[in-house]
Amino acid sequence: MIITRSPAVARCGDTTMSLPAPAPYRLTFGRFKGSTLAECREDYLLWLSDFAPSPALRSLAKRHLGIDIVLDSEEEPRSDQAAVVLPGVVWRWNEIMCARFTEPIERLIVTAGLDELKRLTSEFTRKPWPNGGAA
Numbered sequence: 001m002i003i004t005r006s007p008a009v010a011r012c013g014d015t016t017m018s019l020p021a022p023a024p025y026r027l028t029f030g031r032f033k034g035s036t037l038a039e040c041r042e043d044y045l046l047w048l049s050d051f052a053p054s055p056a057l058r059s060l061a062k063r064h065l066g067i068d069i070v071l072d073s074e075e076e077p078r079s080d081q082a083a084v085v086l087p088g089v090v091w092r093w094n095e096i097m098c099a100r101f102t103e104p105i106e107r108l109i110v111t112a113g114l115d116e117l118k119r120l121t122s123e124f125t126r127k128p129w130p131n132g133g134a135a
Contacts, residue, residue, distance in 0.1 A: 024036045024037075024038070025037055025057070025060055027040070029053075031044065032044060037060060037061060037064040038064070042065070045061045045064060045065050046061075046065065048061035049061040049062040049065060049067060080125075082121075082124055082125050083125035083126075083127050086121045086124065086125060087121060087129075090114070090117045090118060090121055093113075093114075093117065094110070094114050094117075097110040097113065097114075098110060
């Protein structure tokens, strides 16, 4: 993971665009309760960016500080994060494939693909797929 401090800028391929300024979020707890992020000291924002109780607030603090997080292309997501996302991706894939491929032989191939996606999801997340559960 590469972490850099820069202005709030998103990069997509060769395109660079400025991101909108963070919304004036008011803290609901702690030493700066009632303050916006702009009113907090930088050391507190750094603490929030690592330890705030919600991921959204951690992201807002990082964004306010201009901290960009770029994942290396070879870095895999954590298995606990994947356990939340991957079943939904598998389910959506199954919906799309079933709508696209309606012939019986095609459905056999889609079913085989679904079974393999379930196996890979369980292997990666270290959580078993529910028995008899459709994607």
